Amino acid sequence: MIYLDNAATTMxxxxxxxxxxxxxxxxxxxxxxxxxxxxLTASRVVYDTRVKLxxxxxxxxxxxxxxxxxxxxxxxxxxxxxxxxxxxxxxTVLEHNSVLRPLYRHEAERGGALGxxxxxxxxxxxxxxxxxxITPRTRxxxxxxxxxxxxxIVDLRRVSRIAKAHGLLLIVDASQTAGxxxxxxxxxxxxxxxxxxxxxxxxxxxxGGLCIREGVELRPWKVGGSGVQSYSRTQPAEYPTRLEAxxxxxxxxxxxxxxxxxxxxxxxxxxxxxxxSLMRRLYEGVRDIPGVTVYGDFxxxxxxxxxxxxxxxxxxxxxxxxxxxxxxIAVRPGAHCAPLLHKALGTDLLGGAVRFSIxxxxxxxxxxxxxxxxxxxxxx
Amino acid sequence: MIYLDNAATTMxxxxxxxxxxxxxxxxxxxxxxxxxxxxLTASRVVYDTRVKLxxxxxxxxxxxxxxxxxxxxxxxxxxxxxxxxxxxxxxTVLEHNSVLRPLYRHEAERGGALGxxxxxxxxxxxxxxxxxxITPRTRxxxxxxxxxxxxxIVDLRRVSRIAKAHGLLLIVDASQTAGxxxxxxxxxxxxxxxxxxxxxxxxxxxxGGLCIREGVELRPWKVGGSGVQSYSRTQPAEYPTRLEAxxxxxxxxxxxxxxxxxxxxxxxxxxxxxxxSLMRRLYEGVRDIPGVTVYGDFxxxxxxxxxxxxxxxxxxxxxxxxxxxxxxIAVRPGAHCAPLLHKALGTDLLGGAVRFSIxxxxxxxxxxxxxxxxxxxxxx
Numbered sequence: 001m002i003y004l005d006n007a008a009t010t011m012x013x014x015x016x017x018x019x020x021x022x023x024x025x026x027x028x029x030x031x032x033x034x035x036x037x038x039x040l041t042a043s044r045v046v047y048d049t050r051v052k053l054x055x056x057x058x059x060x061x062x063x064x065x066x067x068x069x070x071x072x073x074x075x076x077x078x079x080x081x082x083x084x085x086x087x088x089x090x091x092t093v094l095e096h097n098s099v100l101r102p103l104y105r106h107e108a109e110r111g112g113a114l115g116x117x118x119x120x121x122x123x124x125x126x127x128x129x130x131x132x133x134i135t136p137r138t139r140x141x142x143x144x145x146x147x148x149x150x151x152x153i154v155d156l157r158r159v160s161r162i163a164k165a166h167g168l169l170l171i172v173d174a175s176q177t178a179g180x181x182x183x184x185x186x187x188x189x190x191x192x193x194x195x196x197x198x199x200x201x202x203x204x205x206x207x208g209g210l211c212i213r214e215g216v217e218l219r220p221w222k223v224g225g226s227g228v229q230s231y232s233r234t235q236p237a238e239y240p241t242r243l244e245a246x247x248x249x250x251x252x253x254x255x256x257x258x259x260x261x262x263x264x265x266x267x268x269x270x271x272x273x274x275x276x277s278l279m280r281r282l283y284e285g286v287r288d289i290p291g292v293t294v295y296g297d298f299x300x301x302x303x304x305x306x307x308x309x310x311x312x313x314x315x316x317x318x319x320x321x322x323x324x325x326x327x328x329i330a331v332r333p334g335a336h337c338a339p340l341l342h343k344a345l346g347t348d349l350l351g352g353a354v355r356f357s358i359x360x361x362x363x364x365x366x367x368x369x370x371x372x373x374x375x376x377x378x379x380x
Numbered sequence: 381m382i383y384l385d386n387a388a389t390t391m392x393x394x395x396x397x398x399x400x401x402x403x404x405x406x407x408x409x410x411x412x413x414x415x416x417x418x419x420l421t422a423s424r425v426v427y428d429t430r431v432k433l434x435x436x437x438x439x440x441x442x443x444x445x446x447x448x449x450x451x452x453x454x455x456x457x458x459x460x461x462x463x464x465x466x467x468x469x470x471x472t473v474l475e476h477n478s479v480l481r482p483l484y485r486h487e488a489e490r491g492g493a494l495g496x497x498x499x500x501x502x503x504x505x506x507x508x509x510x511x512x513x514i515t516p517r518t519r520x521x522x523x524x525x526x527x528x529x530x531x532x533i534v535d536l537r538r539v540s541r542i543a544k545a546h547g548l549l550l551i552v553d554a555s556q557t558a559g560x561x562x563x564x565x566x567x568x569x570x571x572x573x574x575x576x577x578x579x580x581x582x583x584x585x586x587x588g589g590l591c592i593r594e595g596v597e598l599r600p601w602k603v604g605g606s607g608v609q610s611y612s613r614t615q616p617a618e619y620p621t622r623l624e625a626x627x628x629x630x631x632x633x634x635x636x637x638x639x640x641x642x643x644x645x646x647x648x649x650x651x652x653x654x655x656x657s658l659m660r661r662l663y664e665g666v667r668d669i670p671g672v673t674v675y676g677d678f679x680x681x682x683x684x685x686x687x688x689x690x691x692x693x694x695x696x697x698x699x700x701x702x703x704x705x706x707x708x709i710a711v712r713p714g715a716h717c718a719p720l721l722h723k724a725l726g727t728d729l730l731g732g733a734v735r736f737s738i739x740x741x742x743x744x745x746x747x748x749x750x751x752x753x754x755x756x757x758x759x760x
Binding site for chain 2: 001003005008009011013017018021022025026027028029030033034035036037038039068069070071072073075076096097098099100101102104105108196198204205206207222223224225226227230231233234235245246247248249250251252255317320321323324329330331332333334335336337338339348
């Protein structure tokens with residue numbers, strides 16, 4: 001089996017990830033609940049993982065690293081927790097439904113307003129739109145770091161300069177970039193970074209979170225048991241407890257911690273370079289096949305390891321089925337929860353697109369097999 | 381090490397649970413995302429687990445079993461999703477902060493009102509209060525199935541009769557009872573059952589959910605990617621997707637599924653009887669030790685496997701520390717996120733209580749060691 005659906009979830013993880021989960025399941029109590037050895041072990045692993053994530057993303061405060069069960073929850077927390085009723089938000093047509101639906105809800109239920117940065121024919125944001133869309137009511141820019149459809153990376157430095165000039169919060173969806181490309185929150189000027197653990201970070205499903213810049217106040221999302229300040233009627237005001245209620249997924253977090261060690265030891269630059277090389281090999285292999293249309297900007301120096309394409313006259317789901325059944329290649333067809341970008345590219349009318357997404361555990365042989373399969377399907 | 385903090389999280393799990401998690405991590409894609417084998421494997425495991433939970437709790441619709449990352453999230457969803465602004469709710473002083481804080485928020489932010497059922501000296505709810513507290517604005521009763529401090533079980537049949545007579549929703553916190561005592565939603569008349577996976581169900585941390593009776597409408601909580609209906613601006617209306625956004629913790633759910641198999645094969649009655657026997661052995665062993673005060677009702681036929689106590693003149697945290705350091709016994713001191721019950725029992729003034737909580741993997745020898753340790757500490 002050739003797994004090329006890593007933008008949905010990385011399936012091959014470093015072996016130490018599962019080992020760490022098993023160790024955690026056999027040795028951990030409930031983090032922040034009690035002072036016996038097992039509970040303290042859990043607390044320590046959870047805190048160490050905050051530190052590792054803070055280092056990876058250059059978030060100055062490890063206690064401002066908040067765990068969630070996925071990136072979607074992180075984005076819901078950031079959007080609902082930062083915006084007041086009536087706030088206007090600038091966002092882009094590149095966004096995933098994990099950004100769009102919380103924003104639509106803000107619009108529908110809290111009198112919010114939204115402005116959408118358009119994209120060009122290659123799916124790149126039209127950066128001038130960011131500035132042009134800002135109104136006196138604008139509170140935040142909510143923006144993906146990279147499109148989950150095309151792999152195009154958004155120039156966050158440019159976006160954050162605009163955000164800063166207007167006193168806006170910059171909330172970033174790093175679902176596609178965390179663990180895939182270097183992210184420096186300080187350098188990029190990101191206020192809230194939302195990430196998932198099970199994609200580029202190669203941790204278990206059920207992990208993710210937010211890194212919050214010091215001074216950014218997000219209202220609590222779920223509230224409940226905190227293990228501290230139990231006589232208070234409200235969630236504790238301090239991060240991370242402010243945004244974490246109930247038992248954490250310490251077992252998953254232990255796995256994520258091991259994955260972060262792997263990334264640090266291997267080197268994120270090396271991982272990114274390897275994935276990039278495979279992505280370009282795939283792109284070079286398929287771009288000139290007659291009947292194949294590839295989406296996205298491959299002239300950019302930096303992009304994530306995605307190649308999205310369509311075959312003339314073929315529905316994307318049919319291509320994916322052929323790839324799966326005849327070639328044992330796993331890819332993702334359809335809408336990728338990115339409705340506005342598909343509409344902008346016109347691929348909504350073609351049943352979406354076929355997305356190949358690569359991890360550092362893929363090989364050149366697998367990429368070549370994928371190219372051959374696309375060529376054969378295109379020739380039929 | 382003698383682990384007697386199973387009401388916080390069960391640490392010893394059936395070995396097949398961790399094995400299932402590892403298998404899942406090595407073979408699963410993203411559930412409901414794509415149609416290749418790995419994604420379908422994840423979808424199947426997730427759906428099978430819904431079916432198993434529906435069977436365990438007698439929830440008639442497996443598609444009304446919704447996964448969350450913990451019981452707290454389930455309770456937040458149920459409470460925020462069921463109540464309209466201004467609704468009055470009847471609840472009890474037995475509740476955990478995972479119920480109390482969402483209700484306090486409803487009161488503070490949405491004009492809600494709350495009535496609290498009191499308890500007697502043994503921590504049993506005063507059932508007459510349920511009826512007496514109902515007002516024309518009452519919409520729901522939110523009630524724990526068992527106190528996480530005393531182990532007392534609430535007579536849900538009696539509560540649900542009152543709820544039904546007044547047309548109220550019955551939302552139940554089964555954090556302490558799921559997997560510990562049999563639960564039949566239909567027979568008990570429960571509308572929404574909130575459970576966690578990592579306690580009595582012996583699954584991994586990061587799992588939990590709600591079982592929703594057909595016809596009960598809960599508004600979406602987090603919204604985002606659903607893998608289906610991607611062009612809709614709102615979360616799909618159908619359960620379970622209505623309440624699930626983003627990537628599920630399929631790895632954890634696979635472990636929970638294995639735990640559910642273990643429970644079914646072993647027999648929940650047998651598990652409950654074994655835990656009950658150990659709980660009574662512990663109670664019998666400590667009840668007459670001079671200086672020991674035990675909380676809760678041990679005359680009831682059914683209770684969870686908890687023994688909470690204090691030693692005269694000893695802070696509960698100090699007792700727990702002694703038990704941990706000198707005897708290697710893990711228990712939970714303090715407030716247990718149950719502030720109102722501690723206040724009702726007067727234990728808030730004693731620094732809480734020392735809670736021993738038992739799982740089916742504990743042994744008589746461990747219980748006897750705990751009794752000896754309590755005796756020695758009481759004699760000092």
